[in-house]
Amino acid sequence: MLRWRSAAEVASGRLLDEVPQPYEFDDEYVPRPCVVHPTEVTEFPNWDMPEDLSERVGEWSDELEETTGISYYDAFTTNQSKVGGYPGWTQAPSWPHCVCGERMEHLLTISASESCGRWLPVEERTRPGSGWEVSDTLRDDSHGMDMGDAGGVYVFVCRACPDWPTVHRYDC
Incomplete structure (x- = not known):
């Protein structure tokens, strides 16, 4: 469930003493309590490039x-x-289109793993050389949800519509 809240509404609320639990749940499907370390980055597409650009980037990537x-x-x-x-x-792109005809924009990804790749918040990096590696301790601090193999849930929004409808895609 996705809920829109204003910054003022969030700021005026009281912090929770305990993480709320669903009425019925299986531990395997509930994230472990963890900390969010927001890090602003500029990201570029991977699978979403035009084919000719993808080939050029692939060649350049090999050289790099x-x-x-x-x-x-x-x-x-x-x-x-x-x-x-x-x-x-992790599979071929599946961008949704809104009922109004607009391609929806990517709003949010919840990934199966927080400990892959080079994009880690400063608070979670170790530097035993030129690359960043994640210790087993940090791996255990991830949300702990298994979403298939290595995929995730992608949430999309249409800001062209007044009620900002959302849809999601899942791949693994």
């Missing part, structure tokens, strides 16, 4: 990886949970 050890997909795209940016598709 050969010389630096980091590919385009490691440095400029992410599959972690995020607000905005591009969906971290």
Whole structure:
């Protein structure tokens, strides 16, 4: 369920002492309590590029990886949970269109893992060399939800419509 709330409404509310639990639930489907460390980044598309651009970026990425050890997909795209940016598709892109005809925009991704790739908040990085690696302790601090293999849930919104309808896509 997605609910729209204003910043004023959130700020005026009291903080919860305990994490609310659903009436009935299976532990496997409820996220572990964790901390959010927002980090602003500029992200670029991965699967969503035109074919000719994708081929050029692929060639450049191979060269980049050969010389630096980091590919385009490691440095400029992410599959972690995020607000905005591009969906971290693990399968072919499936952008939804609203009933008004507009392509909906990516609002939110909840990813199966928070400990993959190079995009980690400063608070969660370790630097045993040129790359960032995640310790087992930090891996355990992830939300702990299993969403298939390595996919996620992608939420989309249409801001062209007055009620901002949302839909979601899931891939794994």
